[in-house]
Amino acid sequence: MLEISGLHAYYGKSHILHGVDLGVGEGEIVSLLGRNGSGRSTTIRTIMGLVDGEGSIRFRGDQILGRKPFDIAYRGIGYVPENREVFPKLTVHQNLLLGEKRGRKTPRWTAADMYRMFPRLEERQHTEAGVLSGGEQQMLTLCRTLMGDPDLIMIDEPTEGLAPKIVELVADYLKELKNRGVSVLLVEQKLTIALEISERCYVMGHGSIVFEGTPAALRADEHVRKEWLEV
Numbered sequence: 083m084l085e086i087s088g089l090h091a092y093y094g095k096s097h098i099l100h101g102v103d104l105g106v107g108e109g110e111i112v113s114l115l116g117r118n119g120s121g122r123s124t125t126i127r128t129i130m131g132l133v134d135g136e137g138s139i140r141f142r143g144d145q146i147l148g149r150k151p152f153d154i155a156y157r158g159i160g161y162v163p164e165n166r167e168v169f170p171k172l173t174v175h176q177n178l179l180l181g182e183k184r185g186r187k188t189p190r191w192t193a194a195d196m197y198r199m200f201p202r203l204e205e206r207q208h209t210e211a212g213v214l215s216g217g218e219q220q221m222l223t224l225c226r227t228l229m230g231d232p233d234l235i236m237i238d239e240p241t242e243g244l245a246p247k248i249v250e251l252v253a254d255y256l257k258e259l260k261n262r263g264v265s266v267l268l269v270e271q272k273l274t275i276a277l278e279i280s281e282r283c284y285v286m287g288h289g290s291i292v293f294e295g296t297p298a299a300l301r302a303d304e305h306v307r308k309e310w311l312e313v
């Protein structure tokens with residue numbers, strides 16, 4: 083579904099990605115791991131059209147590198163950035179409705195689905211989003227993106243700063259996405275959640291892919307874990 087090859091990316095004159103090859107299959111959960119500053123966020127921001135890149139990014143066979151973010155989103159790629167992006171003066175429910183994709187006869191997700199997955203959001207549906215806790219805002223950002231009905235969702239560190247119980251909730255939520263046929267590209271630091279839910283993992287170091295394989299292969303590869311991950 084997503085095929086990236088020979089991707090280079092730049093912030094002005096800084097050359098950040100050095101020939102990245104990466105793929106996500108239909109209905110697959112793939113993790114992109116690495117230390118802070120290794121280039122994981124830059125990779126998904128480049129896919130989303132937010133950073134200048136060279137090389138090839140194909141989505142369902144179409145070249146999307148060089149296209150505008152709204153076009154890429156319209157084609158079915160959702161992006162949940164690391165910093166929580168809610169509309170603070172709107173209620174939780176209004177935030178969800180804003181994410182809704184118009185014109186779909188049978189939407190894959192409704193606000194009721196989101197409330198079922200995250201009961202805490204239902205309790206707070208009439209509350210202004212700006213007063214929610216960081217974790218709740220993170221959940222709301224995820225849910226709002228999902229309301230846009232993406233076929234592939236890219237999520238940057240969804241568990242950052244969340245309590246362990248909520249991390250488990252997010253893991254269940256990501257598995258539920260897969261059950262409904264949504265592919266996931268997950269940027270993570272936490273090896274445990276990535277190993278638990280993904281089918282394949284990539285590890286980045288200094289803007290290049292330094293490992294690609296199954297969670298079992300990564301678990302067994304002590305060298306990669308010590309050299310490129312914080313474990």
Ligand SMILES: Nc1ncnc2c1ncn2[C@@H]1O[C@H](COP(=O)(O)OP(=O)(O)OP(=O)(O)O)[C@@H](O)[C@H]1O
Nearest residue numbers: 093096098116117118119120121122123124125239
């Ligand atoms: N807007 C920017 N302008 C210039 N350089 C940047 C910018 N954003 C990131 N970088 C640099 O690009 C490199 C890769 O950063 P990136 O954010 O992709 O890493 P990351 O693996 O996602 O880690 P993090 O979790 O810290 O975001 C780093 O050296 C970083 O300093």
